Amino acid sequence: MGLDISYTVFTKPWPKKSLSELGKFVKGLGFDGVELPVRPGFQVEPDNVSNGLSEAAKILGDEGVRIGTVAGPTDEATIAACGNAGIPIIRICQKVDPKAGYMAEEARIQKEYDALVPLLEKHNVAVGVQNHTGFQVNNAMGIRHLIEKYDPKHICAVLDQAHCGLNGEPPEYSIDIVWAHLRVFNLKSAYWLRTNGPDAEVAEWKQYWTSGPHGLAYWPRSVSELKKRNYSGDICLTAEYSDHDRVDELIAQDIAYAKSLFDAA
Numbered sequence: 001m002g003l004d005i006s007y008t009v010f011t012k013p014w015p016k017k018s019l020s021e022l023g024k025f026v027k028g029l030g031f032d033g034v035e036l037p038v039r040p041g042f043q044v045e046p047d048n049v050s051n052g053l054s055e056a057a058k059i060l061g062d063e064g065v066r067i068g069t070v071a072g073p074t075d076e077a078t079i080a081a082c083g084n085a086g087i088p089i090i091r092i093c094q095k096v097d098p099k100a101g102y103m104a105e106e107a108r109i110q111k112e113y114d115a116l117v118p119l120l121e122k123h124n125v126a127v128g129v130q131n132h133t134g135f136q137v138n139n140a141m142g143i144r145h146l147i148e149k150y151d152p153k154h155i156c157a158v159l160d161q162a163h164c165g166l167n168g169e170p171p172e173y174s175i176d177i178v179w180a181h182l183r184v185f186n187l188k189s190a191y192w193l194r195t196n197g198p199d200a201e202v203a204e205w206k207q208y209w210t211s212g213p214h215g216l217a218y219w220p221r222s223v224s225e226l227k228k229r230n231y232s233g234d235i236c237l238t239a240e241y242s243d244h245d246r247v248d249e250l251i252a253q254d255i256a257y258a259k260s261l262f263d264a265a
Helices: 019-029 047-061 075-083 102-123 140-147 159-166 170-182 219-228 246-263
Strands: 007-011 033-037 066-071 089-091 128-130 154-162 182-187 189-194 205-210 233-239
Touching: 007 066, 007 246, 019 033, 019 047, 019 102, 019 246, 033 047, 047 066, 047 075, 066 075, 066 140, 066 189, 075 089, 075 102, 075 233, 089 154, 089 182, 102 140, 102 154, 128 140, 128 170, 128 182, 140 154, 140 170, 154 159, 159 170, 159 182, 159 189, 170 219, 219 246, 233 246
Parallel strands: 007 033, 007 233, 033 066, 066 089, 089 128, 128 154, 154 182, 182 233
Antiparallel strands: 189 205
16 A cells, blocks of 8 residues: 655746646646745735635646645735635744744744634644754754644644755654654755865855755655655655756656655565
């Protein structure tokens, strides 16, 4: 018996495609669905979210593509629009102000979540918190400590093993840490690239986003752990690459690679 998973792709790299073109494109790549940005300059903008999401769900649905998640705000209009369109999760990253202090910021964020829960319950929508390097909730334990008191039907985990990998967090640990709340697993990969020479007094680094086999996300180990646990939910490939000219080529390679890992005995 195979896993109950769906392959989605974050459509951020293709803001200029019409919804119909976008649906045909991602379906042709082999995806079942999308994570759709609700942002200015994209196919659905925040000012038109109520009508825009319903229209997007219909147009993409006609191409055989579902909207698994949106990347957008968590205001009442967006939550209601997601509920009306049958979109289960709004995916967010959570910034943390270092001047305020991590624990104080966590308490502030939880108060915001407390206020959102009745709306999320009313519209049958969840907020999915994704980890992200930098001054954000940036690892699996950070997600868990932030959301563990909530029902995952309201506040859930979107685990991004690429950001875990940049922080040195093994997939065997990260998946276990958030397992009770895990509803989306992101597949992308990156490594730290030194940006100055060996003679520099202090080394400087940047994140370099690469294809699945070549970074610190350890896709084979991540997939092995998910398969061992009979993971059910979306596998979202985020199509994030530092080589912007090769995005279409690399995402085609990565969806094929991901499927080969999940299909392997």
